Amino acid sequence: MATSTERDAMEHALLLARMHGVAGPNPRVGCVLLTPDGTRLAEGYHRGAGTPHAEAHALARAADAGVDVTGATAVVTLEPCNHTGRTGPCAEALRDAGVARVVVAQRDPNPVAAGGAATLEAAGIEVEVGVLADDAAALNRAWTFAVTRGRPFVTWKFAATLDGRSAAADGTSRWISSAAARRDTHALRGECDVMLVGTGTVLVDDPRLTVRDADDEPLAAQPLRAVMGLRDLPEGARVLDDEAPSLHLRTRDPHEALATLAAREARHVFLEGGPTLAAAFLGAGLVDEVVVYVAPMLLGAGRAAVADLGITTIAGALHLDVVDASTVGDGPEANVRLVLRPRTTPTTPTSDTDGGDA
């Protein structure tokens, strides 16, 4: 059993992971080193591929401070890795440092890196797994999905008016979403490592597809900008500029696109752009989460935000579950943000005795 001190340390390790972690091929991980009586010796966190793992970071900081970690307890949000990737295996580093006990939140779901707990136990180190495991899994939900399923988690975002339009009858659409909703979108983009649009969106809207702060300045870390489709991209398209990396996926097949992205260790794809691309992903069952920004306005006509899913009758409707409904922004800036998950098991509609919805 983990002590309450160890649970507190795990809370802190999760906070470190959340604060310092970045989107990318690697999970967000935090680590706290404790004396057997619970005094904190050092802490560490992982800041993305190519930088030290959280355990190595904590051990290095302890060494820098001249702190002896022999007999210490390592509290770490993810099972220490067992393989040599860009850095050496953390299980061995903990063993070599003389750590006596390791408390873990989430068991490593990545088959490539798993086995750290066994390595530690084989070295006579006490290992406890599962402390705040749900919190740790939630922190790395896209990464966990990606490493277990072999493809990135896909979040599809669209914006629409109350009546489901993305543009007025004359094609004008500036602005459907409020500034607050657009800022919120940038925050969500920053959680992902790939932004994906179709060639049509690039040709029509010429978006920058960068993650920007409230002053519209691009952040230092930018997701990959992936454009999918067979058409060539126009020279000078903003998506090809130097602000962030870009990739043209010359396919119309969502499976193929995700396989290419998976091979590049992409974990979380933020799908924006037009109805055609969204329909392809929905049709392939490759949308894992839907975020809808509902602008509190009515148009009564104009382009539909979602079109052509191949559904002709109500029984064929694509059902989702509501995860969250909330307001983003205040006053005239307020938009509604809905988060939903496509339903995987079909449900039977409830019966009733009245006609229509009346």
Place this chain on the structure above:
Amino acid sequence: MATSTERDAMEHALLLARMHGVAGPNPRVGCVLLTPDGTRLAEGYHRGAGTPHAEAHALARAADAGVDVTGATAVVTLEPCNHTGRTGPCAEALRDAGVARVVVAQRDPNPVAAGGAATLEAAGIEVEVGVLADDAAALNRAWTFAVTRGRPFVTWKFAATLDGRSAAADGTSRWISSAAARRDTHALRGECDVMLVGTGTVLVDDPRLTVRDADDEPLAAQPLRAVMGLRDLPEGARVLDDEAPSLHLRTRDPHEALATLAAREARHVFLEGGPTLAAAFLGAGLVDEVVVYVAPMLLGAGRAAVADLGITTIAGALHLDVVDASTVGDGPEANVRLVLRPRTTPTTPTSDTDGGDA
């Protein structure tokens, strides 16, 4: 200054009003009679037109119990009426009963009945107005609107999928809203005294338009079922059955329809039915609140829930303010309910430097 005992009594009077009040021409009112030292002597409430007012109810209960109210304080959620309507003026009844002090929440906004406070003060009775006034006004928001504006408050309700559809491409629409959302709609209907649809809805959907409980049984008190439009209603239409009163408003003009309803002392109209009727009311600026049930499903095609508002460009969009975004029902029953108010003052869209919504 009202004492804390009087404020507590006002809270209780508001609760009585909320629990026992009904939708209809009269406001919801509660009354508590206190001794000068704050002991509760009796309480009363109003149960709708033709029944005693809250003050009369409290006085009658005190008399029945043999309690002397001479020198008492009357705590009442609405300024005692000053006129003889279906019942006599409450201001005089309080005076004649020997009440020494009257604490009021909301001043009577109804010009026909106002002046009760002045009558009481002229009789040497201490009157304090404004205690929990906002709560009292919120309790009777539709009534307050109606008596001050001379027309009923209009709530327009519609249901749509995430992508703004009310039916699939083949016309099927059963069920867009979940059973939980339909139950919630019935609760909202029960807050209103008129349900309004167009003749088209009656001809196409033949709705019952009654307020029913979770077992689909009609409640004892039913709003008026008003059908608006020039076409005749088919004999045997369910809206004409004995379950509730009905009224055919032979006009296409929302102003005329509301004037007729106002003359019948209607306070709160629940507008359901098709896009044509909604567009007419929206166009006339006669929608005061919008309730949208968003079903978490996608159709990609089919009938638009809102159509033909005469808006062709984004600058002409009808803007609303978000009052509330919440989830109704659980699990697969969960629908999103949005409450909005049409914006009365035009706002300038915020500027930004990026293209489209990207």
